[in-house]
Amino acid sequence: MSDSVPFSRFETAYSAEAPQPPWDIPGPQKAFVDVANQIQGRLLDSGCGTGENALYFASRGCTVTGIDLAQAAIHIAKEKSRERGIPATFLVKDGLTLSDWDEASAHASAHGAFDNIIDSGVFHVFSDEDAKQYIAGLAHVLKPGGRLFLICFSDAEPGTHGPRRIPKQMLYDRFRDGWRVESVAESRYNVRPEYGDTYSGGGGPKAWFAVVQRAGD
Numbered sequence: 307m308s309d310s311v312p313f314s315r316f317e318t319a320y321s322a323e324a325p326q327p328p329w330d331i332p333g334p335q336k337a338f339v340d341v342a343n344q345i346q347g348r349l350l351d352s353g354c355g356t357g358e359n360a361l362y363f364a365s366r367g368c369t370v371t372g373i374d375l376a377q378a379a380i381h382i383a384k385e386k387s388r389e390r391g392i393p394a395t396f397l398v399k400d401g402l403t404l405s406d407w408d409e410a411s412a413h414a415s416a417h418g419a420f421d422n423i424i425d426s427g428v429f430h431v432f433s434d435e436d437a438k439q440y441i442a443g444l445a446h447v448l449k450p451g452g453r454l455f456l457i458c459f460s461d462a463e464p465g466t467h468g469p470r471r472i473p474k475q476m477l478y479d480r481f482r483d484g485w486r487v488e489s490v491a492e493s494r495y496n497v498r499p500e501y502g503d504t505y506s507g508g509g510g511p512k513a514w515f516a517v518v519q520r521a522g523d
Contacts, residue, residue, distance in 0.1 A: 319376070326498060327498075328468075328497040328498050328501040328504070329355065329426070329427055329495070329497060329498075330355060330356055330358075330498065331358065331496050331497065331498055332358070333358055333362070334358050334359045334362035334363075335358075335359060335426050335457060335495070335496050336494075336496055337457045337493045337494075337495075337496075337513070337515045338359055338362070338363075338424060338426070338455065338457075339362070341455060341517070342362075342363070342366060344453070344455075344517075345363060345368065345422050345424070345453075345455065346367070346368060346421065346422070347368065347369065347420075347421030347422065348368070348369045348371075348419065348420045348421045348422075349363050349368040349369065349370045349371070349420060349421065349422050349423070349424065350370075350371050350372075350373070350419070350420040350422075350423045350424070350447060350448075351363075351370060351371070351372040351373070351423075351424050351426075352373060352401050352404075352423055352424070352425045352428055352444070353373070353374055353375075353401060353425060353426065353427065353428035354372030354373060354374050354379070354380075354383060354396065355374055355376075355379050355383070355426075356379050356382040356383050356386065357372055357379075357382070357383030357384075357386050357387065357394065357396060358386075359424055359426055360372035360383065360394050360396070361383075361386060361387060361390060361392050361394055363424075364387075364392045364393060364394040365390075365392050368422075370394040370395065371394070371395045371396075371397065371420075372394060372395070372396045372397070373396075373397050373398075373399040373401065374396075374398065374399070375398065375399065375400050375401070376398075377398050380396045380397065380398050383396040384396050401428055401440055401443065402432075402436060402439050402440055402443065403443065404440070404442075404443025404444060404446055404447050405439070405442050405443040405446045407419075407443070407446065407447055419447050419448075419449070420447055420448050420449065420452060421449060421452050422448075422452055422453050422454070422455065423444055423447070423448055423452070423453075423454045423455070424454075424455045424456075425444075425454065425455070425456040425457070425458075426457050427457065427458065427459075427469070427495065428440075429456055429458045429472070430458040430459045430469045430470050430471075430472050431469055431470070437480055438480070441480055441481065441485075444520075445484055445485070445520055448520045449520070450520055450521065450522040451519065451520065451522050452519070452520050453488075453517060453518065453519050453520070454485075454516075454517070454518045454519075454520070455515075455516075455517055456477075456514075456515070456516045456517075456518065457493060457495060457513050457514070457515050457516075458472045458477075458513060458514055458516075459471050459472060459495065459511055459512070459513055459514075460472060460474070460492070460493075460511075460512040460513050460514045461473045461474075462492075462512040463505065463506055463511045463512040463513075464506055465505075465506075467504055467505070468504075468505065468511065472514060474490055474514060477490050477514060477516050477518075478490070481516075481518045484520065484521050485518050485519065485520055485521060486518070486519045486521060487516065487517075487518050488517040488518065488519055489515075489516065489517045490514050490515070490516045491514070491515050491516075492512070492513075492514070492515075493512075493513040493514060493515035494509040494510040494511065494512065494513055495510050495511045495512075495513040496509075496510050497510050497511065
């Protein structure tokens with residue numbers, strides 16, 4: 307896939323008439339739970355969906371802002387926050403506009419607003435050009451020395467169903483300037499059990515889990 311995934315596909319995925327999408331699991335991604343002790347302070351969940359990862363970290367004491375372009379997903383996330391009594395901020399926002407997000411000051415501070423960022427399945431939906439724009443935006447809102455925790459589909463996942471497969475080297479290449487890649491490890495992307503036969507067996511689609519530090523100013 308050479309182009310970014312159309313937004314309409316995600317908005318439709320969260321409609322009441324559609325079956326729940328594979329990534330909308332009832333809880334946080336295990337890859338983030340495994341590193342939860344490394345994630346504190348002000349956290350941005352980029353592409354938060356219906357808020358499970360964001361609410362998990364908010365329940366651990368992080369000050370969390372979740373953004374997603376899908377209005378239906380943000381509505382569900384806000385309802386979960388209210389019903390569970392877990393405070394978090396959820397905003398309808400395009401991840402490709404982070405470089406212009408000085409209004410983040412309403413939630414933290416403007417440039418370098420966040421101590422950490424998590425990305426669960428957003429990076430792999432972008433084309434090469436859009437990925438560059440997205441990464442520049444991440445650098446704009448992440449404080450110097452802050453970390454990005456990112457899970458994306460791996461090129462080791464067979465077939466073509468689902469999002470773009472990302473080669474390991476691409477992560478090193480994309481985060482070369484202004485970043486330091488601390489680790490890229492083999493992982494699995496948790497999906498709903500009814501999609502278990504759609505991807506490779508043994509725990510969900512094969513993925514990369516990357517930890518990337520923004521360089522200091």
